[in-house]
Amino acid sequence: MREVAILGVAMTKFGVSEKTNLEMFAEAGLEAIAQSNLEPKDMEALFFGNCLGDFEEGQMHMAPFAHAELGLPISAPATRFESACATATVAIRHAALLVGAGVYDVVIAGGTERATKMGTPLATRTFAMACQAQYECGAGITFPGAFAMATHMYAHKYDIPLKNLKEDMANVAVKNHAHGSMNPKAHFQKKITTETVLGGMMVADPLQLFDCCPFSDGASALVIAEAGKAKDLIKNPVFFAGMGQASNGPLYLQKDLTRIRAREASVAQAYKQAGIGPEDIDVIELHDCFTIAEILALEGLGIYDFGTAHDGAAKGETALNGNKVVVNPSGGLKSKGHPIGATGAAQVTEIVEQLREESGPRQVDGARIGLVDTLGGDFGTICNLILRS
């Protein structure tokens, strides 16, 4: 496979937007193309992420309209990807695979989502469509509910009093909000305390409001090219060192929700391709859709042993001023926000900016290797990307 690089990266401010999915995507996409010293006509394909446009705007088949909005040539195919919350990461991985395979030299990938347009009841219903419809959805399971069940299972499996585990989890939210307070693109840019988290309304026992990421609007996009071409175009391309993706079935087949086997398989592919291990990673953007999700991810990625990440999280070890790898300097999904079709591209945007030392007050000193981790559905899809400067 040819070496593949990322050129321009861009994201809109995440939050509540009055702009349409296409308008947000055009803002991010055109900025990414301009940063790459390229023009829309230079793009050979669009790998487009969107999950719920059908419900948000009554818009199916959004990819060709995004293509038109960016002014791409008719010869460049535009394809929609949907992998629930991992949508954009999966789109980016497939873009990189096809550039690596020599099918294309320069492409654009990313995603857009306008989840707040639906309101909470419809958004909760549509997100739950990523649960198995015949055998699980009918019970009224929700996304917070799935992670809540994982939380109870984690407390039971490792014999941790639930109250103590919840305090540890609250510190994940505190850390990510502290990081997000330094990110002008974040949905929430305010620090919170553990009291804020533990005083929030209950969403799905034991997860409270501040254990959960928000519904957000936003878009993010990046330009991907063959490495030689990338080096000719910009001074600081970031390179794909390893990629992985794996799939899990419904929760009733997964059984132990504390071990997300798809993540373990996915990140193993990425580490192997990169020829590195978890100890070599300088900065991580991982899928903290809920506070427990960050703890599960830290263990599945090999940063902590199983059953121990809650303790490290409570001690702030993965904060910007911590003593381990820095996790979610952007604020994560929790604070930066989670427009599901765009999230993976925004995670990549943060890692690329970190590796280029462009992250200002939340810069991770000396970051050379970064890891992206994105989870889709009720643990059904995991996609990992390892990037290096």
Place this chain on the structure above:
Amino acid sequence: MEYKITFNHYQQGLAEGKFIGVKCTSCDAILFPPGALCRECGHTGLEPIELKGEGRIRTFTVVRVAPEGKTPPYVVAMAELDEGPWAMGNLIGINPEEADMSLIGKSVKFGSHEVKGDTYSSDDTRVLTFTLQAS
């Protein structure tokens, strides 16, 4: 390949108070809810099997922010059948406010209740229920 026990067969079973899964004719593994092939060995030779409908709670949550069309609070749980498979359903017959960690490991009897279809899933379906057994 012929699909032995479809979702409709499974639904019909639930309506009759039966829990119909499939058993692998090669390795004896039991799959419930049913599927196209054995999850343990990949064999497609499967025979219908009626399960006892008894098991233990493995995890749960109380849903308080519900999808459109659902009325919270209600308890969603995963239970392990005595025969091995796990399934998701609603823990009923308890006050959701009293659902706590002590539920995990408790014995339950399986049943089912009807859930109305909505705009997006037009069919009414039967969904598994779990009821705590006197211990």
